[in-house]
Amino acid sequence: MVRVFNHWFSPRKAVYFLAEETVLVVALLAGASLGPVAAQASGAAAPVMPAILRAGLASLFFAGALYLGDLYDLHAAVRDRADGRRLLRALGVAVIALGVADLALQLVLPGWMLHRSLVLAAAGGALGVIAARVLMPAVVGAPTRVLFLGVGPRARDLARAVEREADGLWEVVGFVPSEGSRTIPVVAPELLRTGAIGEIARGVRAQVIVVAMEDRREGLPVDALLALRTGGHRVVDDVGFAEAALQRIPLSLVRPSALIFDEGFRVSRATRTGKRTLDLLVSAAGLLVGVPVMALVAAAIWLSDGRPILYSQERTGRAGTAYRIWKFRTMRRDAEQLGAAWATDRDPRVLPVGRFLRKARLDELPQLWNVLRGDMSFVGPRPERGVFLSELKGRWPLFALRELVKPGITGWAQLRYGYGSTMEEQAKKLEYDLYYIKNASLFLDLVCLLATAKVVLLGKGAR
Known part of the structure; x- marks a missing residue:
């Protein structure tokens, strides 16, 4: 394992995926070259640079489809080698997306994408990916x-x-x-x-x-x-x-006294400034662009269950400071008449429209205001309710370390473990939170944001 900007990576996985991208670009170029060359009456060679740019663009569609299909997870990739269904689905998505992009680019840059070679390029890319996957064990090694x-x-x-x-x-x-x-x-x-x-x-x-x-x-x-x-x-x-x-720090192994001498758990001023700048830019843009969507969400909640539209709750932020979080209401108005409780799978308190909003993560949009105000960041530990904090800190004193950073709309623990609805699950999530807090960096935030985009697109992990 190697450390890149405070985040651990496997160099063998990196080498394999770099090799796959290289094979993919070469295969796309080879497939695309068959179309234009055969069709040219003059016999002139096609320009090289536009062809390379087209192949590079097309490779992004294939890489994105493989990423969405979890095929950059070696466990999933190895399991799929038996029947190839996951890989075939990803290739189908890539080819369709490539076709749509070709039509869209034709409106902006007429003639830049060569329609005659599109099918051959897609075939070449698909064969390149399959070849790279067949050779995976040899590249990754024992x-x-x-x-x-x-x-x-x-x-x-x-x-x-x-x-x-x-x-x-x-x-x-x-x-x-x-x-x-x-x-x-x-x-x-x-x-x-x-x-x-x-x-x-x-x-x-x-x-x-x-x-x-x-x-x-x-x-x-x-x-x-x-x-x-x-x-x-x-x-x-x-x-x-x-x-x-x-990529987590197991509570059963860590000795709290050892953390005194650990080099991590310190967020530099430059990192804080960079995160805050990113938060301001993206939250402001998100609020402006998201106004129509939020208006539709508000109307759907009002038609489904009346008012209130928004749900407000006190949470604990950085340095233990209390603040009010805002979300679109997805549960019945009497959801907590028996007291505070974490959401569970198929929670009966969730409204039908609320299930869709949670799955699409649209209920989180008002938190952009919390990010703009500075109460939260885009990436960080999940903000916890004060009613649960005292028990959590009593059982796991290291829970207090989560207050070293701002809570986030998304985060390493939410992405790697999902939603925690019991004390034991909260302890497991804490292990991922500790990893994030120890290794906090803008690079790790970008990794989280990329993974969040996949979760939102696929609707995973919602409750």
Whole structure:
């Protein structure tokens, strides 16, 4: 894993997707070149630069369709290799979008898109994507082999999470008890290794050694780990490995005292200024452009369930400051007559029109005013209600760290985990919030905004 602008990426995934885009552009060029060349009576060669620009533009449609189909998730891509239905749907969407774009561009730049080569270009692009997907295992390579120093719940639970969530990029090859360890092994017997950590690491060809001991006072083999480290192996602690591989910080692993010495959890003044500038520009533009949509939404709510149109509620923002959040009302007027409660799947309190508004995220539009005022940002932890905060902070003291940044309309936790309607789910979301707060940057915000666009288009995760 490599860190890019405070965000962890897999270099192998990046290399694969770069290779796929290269193959795609070449395939589009090859397909498109067959049409114009055959049709030219004069025999003159077609200009090169316009052809490259056309291929680059077309490749964006294919890449966008693959992204919307979750085919840049290696787990989904590998599962789809068996029948290819997800890939075929994405290719169909790309070809249709390319055709629509061709017709639209014809009105703006007549003659720039070559209709005679459109079908051949689309065919070339589709074949290029299929070829790149067939070659995926060869490009991505074998999973990185991971050896855990530790045989307790910390090591076992982290290993399970990595194998389940980390795109199949890691392979657990064993667990080694530390010298003098009194921890009862809770790992699979066939993966339990006994002996010197150095010999075992070389024997199982481990590339990464993760220190996941329950208590390092039981005997951390410092000399052996140092020898492995200087010998070319990566030696990392369990929290750092989880952060890079899972892109969250598991509460079961983190020791609050260790955060005192952590380099993260500090948002620079430049980042704050950049975020605020982006918030002001986008919220102002969104409010101006969104007026007609908001008028239609207000009319739909009024016709469905009368007034009030808007829903106001007190939330807690940065530094624990209280503010009022505004949304379009999507629930019945008596939704909380029995007290405050999180929304659930198929919540009976939600109005029929409210289900559509929630799915399309249109109920969030009035929050643009909160962003413009400075109460919120576009990206940040979900703003929480004060009625739940005291219990959440009591059970998980690290919940207070969410107040280091402004709450957001969208955020890393909302995108990676979704909606949390129980205390346990709130704890899981906190793990993603901690990752975002520790690594906050404009780049990570842009990643979140891109993922949010996909969620809105596909209507995922609404309740």
